[in-house]
Amino acid sequence: MNQVNKKQNPIRPVSIAPMLDWTDRHCRYFHRLLSPNILLYTEMVTTGALIHGDRERFLRFNKEEHPIAIQLAGSNPSDLAECSIMAEDHGYNEINLNCGCPSDRVQKGQFGAVLMENPDIVAKCIESMQKATSLPITVKCRIGIDEQDSFEFLDHFISIVKQAGCAHFIIHARKALLTGLSPKENRSIPPINYPRAEEIKNKYPELTFSINGEIKTPAQIKEHLKTFDSVMIGREAYQNPYILYEIEREIFGTSEDTLLSREQVARAMIHYIEKQIDKHDTPINAVTRHMMGLFKSQKGGKKWRQVLSTLPHEKGITPAQVIEEALKRTST
Numbered sequence: 001m002n003q004v005n006k007k008q009n010p011i012r013p014v015s016i017a018p019m020l021d022w023t024d025r026h027c028r029y030f031h032r033l034l035s036p037n038i039l040l041y042t043e044m045v046t047t048g049a050l051i052h053g054d055r056e057r058f059l060r061f062n063k064e065e066h067p068i069a070i071q072l073a074g075s076n077p078s079d080l081a082e083c084s085i086m087a088e089d090h091g092y093n094e095i096n097l098n099c100g101c102p103s104d105r106v107q108k109g110q111f112g113a114v115l116m117e118n119p120d121i122v123a124k125c126i127e128s129m130q131k132a133t134s135l136p137i138t139v140k141c142r143i144g145i146d147e148q149d150s151f152e153f154l155d156h157f158i159s160i161v162k163q164a165g166c167a168h169f170i171i172h173a174r175k176a177l178l179t180g181l182s183p184k185e186n187r188s189i190p191p192i193n194y195p196r197a198e199e200i201k202n203k204y205p206e207l208t209f210s211i212n213g214e215i216k217t218p219a220q221i222k223e224h225l226k227t228f229d230s231v232m233i234g235r236e237a238y239q240n241p242y243i244l245y246e247i248e249r250e251i252f253g254t255s256e257d258t259l260l261s262r263e264q265v266a267r268a269m270i271h272y273i274e275k276q277i278d279k280h281d282t283p284i285n286a287v288t289r290h291m292m293g294l295f296k297s298q299k300g301g302k303k304w305r306q307v308l309s310t311l312p313h314e315k316g317i318t319p320a321q322v323i324e325e326a327l328k329r330t331s332t
Protein backbone atom coordinates (compact mmCIF):
# COMPACT_ATOMS: atom_id res chain seq x y z
CA MET A 1 0.00 0.00 0.00
CA ASN A 2 2.80 2.38 0.88
CA GLN A 3 4.37 1.78 -2.50
CA VAL A 4 1.21 2.91 -4.25
CA ASN A 5 1.02 6.06 -2.18
CA LYS A 6 4.64 6.93 -2.67
CA LYS A 7 3.98 6.80 -6.39
CA GLN A 8 1.06 9.16 -5.93
CA ASN A 9 3.16 11.49 -3.80
CA PRO A 10 6.26 12.36 -5.80
CA ILE A 11 8.88 14.22 -3.77
CA ARG A 12 8.47 17.97 -4.13
CA PRO A 13 11.85 19.71 -4.35
CA VAL A 14 10.78 22.46 -1.93
CA SER A 15 8.47 22.62 1.06
CA ILE A 16 7.48 25.18 3.69
CA ALA A 17 8.31 24.09 7.23
CA PRO A 18 5.81 23.41 10.00
CA MET A 19 5.78 26.57 12.15
CA LEU A 20 3.61 26.77 15.24
CA ASP A 21 1.35 29.82 15.31
CA TRP A 22 2.54 30.76 11.81
CA THR A 23 1.62 28.10 9.23
CA ASP A 24 -2.07 27.86 10.05
CA ARG A 25 -4.58 27.32 7.27
CA HIS A 26 -4.87 31.03 6.45
CA CYS A 27 -1.13 31.35 6.07
CA ARG A 28 -0.98 28.21 3.97
CA TYR A 29 -3.74 29.44 1.65
CA PHE A 30 -1.75 32.65 1.16
CA HIS A 31 1.44 30.69 0.47
CA ARG A 32 -0.39 28.48 -1.99
CA LEU A 33 -1.48 31.52 -4.01
CA LEU A 34 2.18 32.47 -4.32
CA SER A 35 3.39 28.99 -5.13
CA PRO A 36 1.11 26.41 -6.76
CA ASN A 37 3.65 23.59 -6.42
CA ILE A 38 5.42 23.84 -3.09
CA LEU A 39 4.61 21.24 -0.40
CA LEU A 40 2.94 22.81 2.65
CA TYR A 41 3.18 21.59 6.25
CA THR A 42 0.74 22.33 9.02
CA GLU A 43 1.80 23.63 12.39
CA MET A 44 2.67 20.87 14.85
CA VAL A 45 -0.53 19.33 16.25
CA THR A 46 -0.30 17.22 19.39
CA THR A 47 -2.07 13.88 19.58
CA GLY A 48 -3.71 15.12 22.78
CA ALA A 49 -5.24 18.09 20.95
CA LEU A 50 -6.69 15.83 18.26
CA ILE A 51 -7.95 13.14 20.59
CA HIS A 52 -9.31 15.34 23.39
CA GLY A 53 -9.60 18.81 21.84
CA ASP A 54 -11.53 20.53 19.07
CA ARG A 55 -10.47 18.02 16.41
CA GLU A 56 -12.23 19.69 13.49
CA ARG A 57 -10.57 23.00 14.17
CA PHE A 58 -7.11 21.42 14.22
CA LEU A 59 -7.65 19.30 11.11
CA ARG A 60 -9.50 21.78 8.92
CA PHE A 61 -7.78 22.99 5.75
CA ASN A 62 -8.76 24.55 2.42
CA LYS A 63 -8.87 22.18 -0.55
CA GLU A 64 -6.56 24.56 -2.45
CA GLU A 65 -3.77 23.75 0.02
CA HIS A 66 -2.94 20.35 -1.54
CA PRO A 67 -0.34 18.93 -1.46
CA ILE A 68 -0.34 19.26 2.31
CA ALA A 69 1.37 17.34 5.10
CA ILE A 70 0.21 17.33 8.71
CA GLN A 71 2.83 17.33 11.44
CA LEU A 72 1.93 15.28 14.51
CA ALA A 73 3.61 15.57 17.89
CA GLY A 74 3.32 12.64 20.26
CA SER A 75 5.06 9.49 21.43
CA ASN A 76 2.27 7.04 22.10
CA PRO A 77 2.00 4.57 19.20
CA SER A 78 -1.72 3.94 19.49
CA ASP A 79 -2.56 7.65 19.86
CA LEU A 80 -0.42 8.39 16.81
CA ALA A 81 -2.19 5.62 14.88
CA GLU A 82 -5.57 7.08 15.82
CA CYS A 83 -4.47 10.56 14.71
CA SER A 84 -3.02 9.17 11.48
CA ILE A 85 -6.41 7.71 10.60
CA MET A 86 -8.02 11.10 11.28
CA ALA A 87 -5.42 12.77 9.04
CA GLU A 88 -6.02 10.32 6.22
CA ASP A 89 -9.80 10.67 6.53
CA HIS A 90 -9.42 14.44 6.26
CA GLY A 91 -7.45 14.13 3.02
CA TYR A 92 -3.90 15.02 4.04
CA ASN A 93 -1.18 13.83 1.68
CA GLU A 94 1.56 13.01 4.19
CA ILE A 95 2.00 12.62 7.94
CA ASN A 96 5.15 13.91 9.59
CA LEU A 97 6.30 13.02 13.08
CA ASN A 98 7.98 15.81 15.04
CA CYS A 99 11.33 14.66 16.47
CA GLY A 100 12.94 18.08 16.42
CA CYS A 101 11.09 20.53 18.63
CA PRO A 102 13.05 21.41 21.79
CA SER A 103 10.49 23.46 23.74
CA ASP A 104 9.95 22.75 27.45
CA ARG A 105 6.27 22.05 26.91
CA VAL A 106 7.09 19.49 24.26
CA GLN A 107 9.79 17.87 26.42
CA LYS A 108 7.32 17.49 29.28
CA GLY A 109 5.00 15.67 26.88
CA GLN A 110 7.94 13.40 25.97
CA PHE A 111 7.87 14.21 22.30
CA GLY A 112 9.74 16.41 19.85
CA ALA A 113 13.56 16.43 19.96
CA VAL A 114 13.82 14.29 23.13
CA LEU A 115 12.57 11.41 21.00
CA MET A 116 15.95 11.32 19.27
CA GLU A 117 17.27 9.71 22.47
CA ASN A 118 14.68 6.98 22.13
CA PRO A 119 14.74 5.70 18.55
CA ASP A 120 13.02 2.48 19.65
CA ILE A 121 9.96 4.46 20.73
CA VAL A 122 10.01 6.38 17.43
CA ALA A 123 10.24 3.06 15.57
CA LYS A 124 7.18 1.74 17.41
CA CYS A 125 5.30 4.94 16.59
CA ILE A 126 6.21 4.72 12.89
CA GLU A 127 5.19 1.06 12.70
CA SER A 128 1.89 1.76 14.34
CA MET A 129 1.20 4.79 12.12
CA GLN A 130 2.06 2.85 8.98
CA LYS A 131 -0.27 0.03 9.93
CA ALA A 132 -3.07 2.52 10.46
CA THR A 133 -2.77 4.47 7.20
CA SER A 134 -1.56 4.19 3.63
CA LEU A 135 -0.13 7.73 3.68
CA PRO A 136 3.64 8.26 3.61
CA ILE A 137 5.00 8.79 7.14
CA THR A 138 8.02 11.09 7.38
CA VAL A 139 10.18 12.20 10.32
CA LYS A 140 11.55 15.68 11.00
CA CYS A 141 14.54 15.63 13.31
CA ARG A 142 17.71 17.47 14.32
CA ILE A 143 21.31 16.24 13.82
CA GLY A 144 21.66 15.62 17.55
CA ILE A 145 20.67 16.82 20.99
CA ASP A 146 22.81 18.35 23.74
CA GLU A 147 26.13 16.51 24.04
CA GLN A 148 24.88 13.72 21.83
CA ASP A 149 26.00 15.23 18.60
CA SER A 150 28.20 12.61 16.97
CA PHE A 151 27.63 11.11 13.54
CA GLU A 152 27.06 7.78 15.31
CA PHE A 153 24.19 9.21 17.37
CA LEU A 154 22.34 10.46 14.29
CA ASP A 155 23.23 7.29 12.37
CA HIS A 156 21.82 5.10 15.16
CA PHE A 157 18.57 7.10 15.17
CA ILE A 158 18.16 6.93 11.38
CA SER A 159 19.02 3.23 11.15
CA ILE A 160 16.46 2.19 13.79
CA VAL A 161 13.69 4.42 12.45
CA LYS A 162 14.44 3.32 8.90
CA GLN A 163 14.02 -0.33 9.91
CA ALA A 164 10.54 0.56 11.11
CA GLY A 165 9.71 1.67 7.57
CA CYS A 166 10.36 5.41 7.50
CA ALA A 167 11.82 6.25 4.09
CA HIS A 168 11.92 10.06 4.26
CA PHE A 169 13.74 12.17 6.85
CA ILE A 170 13.73 15.95 7.06
CA ILE A 171 16.87 17.07 8.81
CA HIS A 172 17.07 20.45 10.51
CA ALA A 173 20.85 20.55 10.31
CA ARG A 174 21.48 21.90 13.80
CA LYS A 175 21.51 20.07 17.09
CA ALA A 176 18.89 20.96 19.68
CA LEU A 177 19.91 22.14 23.12
CA LEU A 178 17.26 20.97 25.53
CA THR A 179 18.17 23.15 28.48
CA GLY A 180 18.94 26.82 28.80
CA LEU A 181 17.78 27.96 25.37
CA SER A 182 14.39 29.17 24.21
CA PRO A 183 12.88 27.56 21.07
CA LYS A 184 13.78 30.78 19.24
CA GLU A 185 17.43 30.60 20.30
CA ASN A 186 17.41 26.93 19.32
CA ARG A 187 16.87 28.05 15.73
CA SER A 188 20.15 30.00 15.55
CA ILE A 189 22.38 28.36 18.19
CA PRO A 190 24.59 26.36 17.71
CA PRO A 191 25.72 26.88 14.10
CA ILE A 192 24.16 24.93 11.27
CA ASN A 193 26.02 21.80 10.15
CA TYR A 194 25.06 20.78 6.60
CA PRO A 195 28.07 18.42 6.18
CA ARG A 196 26.69 16.19 8.95
CA ALA A 197 23.37 15.89 7.12
CA GLU A 198 25.27 15.20 3.91
CA GLU A 199 27.24 12.37 5.60
CA ILE A 200 23.96 10.73 6.56
CA LYS A 201 22.50 11.23 3.11
CA ASN A 202 25.57 9.54 1.61
CA LYS A 203 25.29 6.62 3.99
CA TYR A 204 21.65 5.94 3.08
CA PRO A 205 21.25 6.55 -0.66
CA GLU A 206 18.07 4.45 -0.63
CA LEU A 207 16.32 6.96 1.68
CA THR A 208 14.89 10.38 0.86
CA PHE A 209 16.42 13.31 2.72
CA SER A 210 15.20 16.88 2.91
CA ILE A 211 17.52 19.54 4.28
CA ASN A 212 16.32 22.38 6.50
CA GLY A 213 17.87 25.34 8.28
CA GLU A 214 18.75 28.87 7.20
CA ILE A 215 18.05 28.33 3.51
CA LYS A 216 16.72 31.48 1.92
CA THR A 217 17.29 31.88 -1.81
CA PRO A 218 16.63 29.90 -4.99
CA ALA A 219 20.42 29.83 -5.54
CA GLN A 220 20.95 28.18 -2.14
CA ILE A 221 18.10 25.76 -2.84
CA LYS A 222 19.67 24.76 -6.16
CA GLU A 223 22.99 24.17 -4.43
CA HIS A 224 21.40 21.92 -1.77
CA LEU A 225 19.42 20.01 -4.38
CA LYS A 226 22.75 18.78 -5.77
CA THR A 227 23.07 16.77 -2.54
CA PHE A 228 19.61 16.39 -1.04
CA ASP A 229 16.27 15.27 -2.47
CA SER A 230 14.45 18.34 -1.29
CA VAL A 231 14.76 21.55 0.69
CA MET A 232 12.49 22.79 3.46
CA ILE A 233 12.26 26.55 4.04
CA GLY A 234 11.01 28.02 7.29
CA ARG A 235 11.37 31.61 8.42
CA GLU A 236 12.25 33.11 5.04
CA ALA A 237 9.00 31.87 3.50
CA TYR A 238 7.04 33.51 6.29
CA GLN A 239 8.96 36.75 6.63
CA ASN A 240 9.56 37.29 2.93
CA PRO A 241 6.75 35.33 1.24
CA TYR A 242 7.31 36.73 -2.25
CA ILE A 243 10.45 34.57 -2.36
CA LEU A 244 7.95 31.81 -3.18
CA TYR A 245 7.37 33.48 -6.55
CA GLU A 246 11.09 33.19 -7.31
CA ILE A 247 11.17 29.60 -6.06
CA GLU A 248 8.19 28.72 -8.23
CA ARG A 249 9.88 30.23 -11.29
CA GLU A 250 13.42 29.05 -10.72
CA ILE A 251 12.97 25.67 -9.07
CA PHE A 252 9.61 24.45 -10.36
CA GLY A 253 10.08 26.12 -13.76
CA THR A 254 6.61 27.68 -13.70
CA SER A 255 5.94 30.33 -16.33
CA GLU A 256 5.69 33.91 -15.04
CA ASP A 257 2.45 34.30 -16.98
CA THR A 258 0.67 31.94 -14.62
CA LEU A 259 2.05 33.44 -11.39
CA LEU A 260 0.47 36.27 -9.45
CA SER A 261 1.94 39.68 -8.71
CA ARG A 262 2.01 40.96 -5.12
CA GLU A 263 -1.07 43.09 -5.82
CA GLN A 264 -2.96 40.17 -7.38
CA VAL A 265 -2.19 37.97 -4.38
CA ALA A 266 -3.32 40.71 -2.00
CA ARG A 267 -6.61 41.14 -3.88
CA ALA A 268 -7.18 37.37 -4.11
CA MET A 269 -6.97 37.29 -0.32
CA ILE A 270 -9.94 39.70 -0.03
CA HIS A 271 -12.34 37.05 -1.29
CA TYR A 272 -10.71 34.43 0.94
CA ILE A 273 -11.07 36.60 4.06
CA GLU A 274 -14.70 37.37 3.22
CA LYS A 275 -15.42 33.64 2.99
CA GLN A 276 -13.70 32.97 6.31
CA ILE A 277 -15.75 35.69 7.99
CA ASP A 278 -18.96 34.21 6.57
CA LYS A 279 -18.16 30.63 7.49
CA HIS A 280 -16.19 30.91 10.73
CA ASP A 281 -16.55 34.50 11.92
CA THR A 282 -12.78 34.82 11.50
CA PRO A 283 -11.33 38.22 12.51
CA ILE A 284 -9.67 39.96 9.54
CA ASN A 285 -6.43 40.20 11.46
CA ALA A 286 -6.23 36.41 11.86
CA VAL A 287 -5.53 36.26 8.13
CA THR A 288 -3.78 39.57 7.39
CA ARG A 289 -1.17 39.02 10.15
CA HIS A 290 0.40 36.41 7.85
CA MET A 291 0.62 38.86 4.94
CA MET A 292 2.85 41.46 6.63
CA GLY A 293 5.96 40.48 4.68
CA LEU A 294 4.39 40.55 1.20
CA PHE A 295 6.07 43.83 0.28
CA LYS A 296 9.31 43.18 2.19
CA SER A 297 12.25 45.12 0.74
CA GLN A 298 9.89 46.98 -1.61
CA LYS A 299 9.27 50.69 -1.67
CA GLY A 300 6.18 51.21 0.49
CA GLY A 301 6.66 47.93 2.36
CA LYS A 302 6.64 49.73 5.70
CA LYS A 303 3.33 51.44 4.91
CA TRP A 304 1.84 48.09 3.93
CA ARG A 305 2.78 46.71 7.35
CA GLN A 306 1.50 49.79 9.15
CA VAL A 307 -1.93 49.59 7.52
CA LEU A 308 -2.19 45.85 8.11
CA SER A 309 -1.25 46.23 11.76
CA THR A 310 -3.88 48.86 12.49
CA LEU A 311 -6.82 48.92 10.07
CA PRO A 312 -8.09 45.33 10.59
CA HIS A 313 -8.84 46.24 14.24
CA GLU A 314 -11.23 49.08 13.32
CA LYS A 315 -14.88 48.38 13.93
CA GLY A 316 -17.00 47.72 10.83
CA ILE A 317 -14.06 47.63 8.43
CA THR A 318 -14.28 45.19 5.50
CA PRO A 319 -11.48 43.03 4.07
CA ALA A 320 -11.67 44.94 0.77
CA GLN A 321 -11.24 48.28 2.57
CA VAL A 322 -8.21 46.99 4.47
CA ILE A 323 -6.41 45.54 1.45
CA GLU A 324 -7.27 48.37 -0.95
CA GLU A 325 -6.17 51.00 1.55
CA ALA A 326 -2.94 49.11 2.23
CA LEU A 327 -2.24 48.82 -1.52
CA LYS A 328 -2.99 52.50 -2.05
CA ARG A 329 -0.67 53.58 0.76
CA THR A 330 2.04 51.18 -0.42
CA SER A 331 2.05 52.67 -3.92
CA THR A 332 2.14 56.35 -2.90
Ligand SMILES: Cc1cc2nc3c(=O)[nH]c(=O)nc-3n(C[C@H](O)[C@H](O)[C@H](O)COP(=O)(O)O)c2cc1C
Binds near residue numbers: 213
Ligand atom coordinates in the same frame (compact mmCIF):
# COMPACT_ATOMS: atom_id res chain seq x y z
C1 LIG B 1 7.61 30.41 14.73
C2 LIG B 1 8.20 29.04 14.48
C3 LIG B 1 7.48 27.92 14.87
C4 LIG B 1 8.00 26.64 14.63
N1 LIG B 1 7.22 25.55 14.92
C5 LIG B 1 7.66 24.30 14.56
C6 LIG B 1 6.80 23.19 14.65
O1 LIG B 1 5.62 23.29 15.03
N2 LIG B 1 7.31 21.97 14.30
C7 LIG B 1 8.60 21.82 13.83
O2 LIG B 1 9.01 20.70 13.51
N3 LIG B 1 9.41 22.88 13.72
C8 LIG B 1 8.97 24.11 14.03
N4 LIG B 1 9.77 25.19 13.81
C9 LIG B 1 11.11 25.00 13.21
C10 LIG B 1 11.01 25.11 11.68
O3 LIG B 1 10.18 24.09 11.16
C11 LIG B 1 12.42 25.00 11.05
O4 LIG B 1 12.93 23.73 11.34
C12 LIG B 1 13.37 26.06 11.58
O5 LIG B 1 12.78 27.34 11.59
C13 LIG B 1 14.64 26.11 10.72
O6 LIG B 1 14.35 26.44 9.39
P1 LIG B 1 14.60 27.96 8.83
O7 LIG B 1 16.00 28.31 9.21
O8 LIG B 1 14.40 27.85 7.35
O9 LIG B 1 13.61 28.83 9.51
C14 LIG B 1 9.28 26.47 14.04
C15 LIG B 1 9.99 27.62 13.66
C16 LIG B 1 9.45 28.89 13.86
C17 LIG B 1 10.23 30.10 13.42
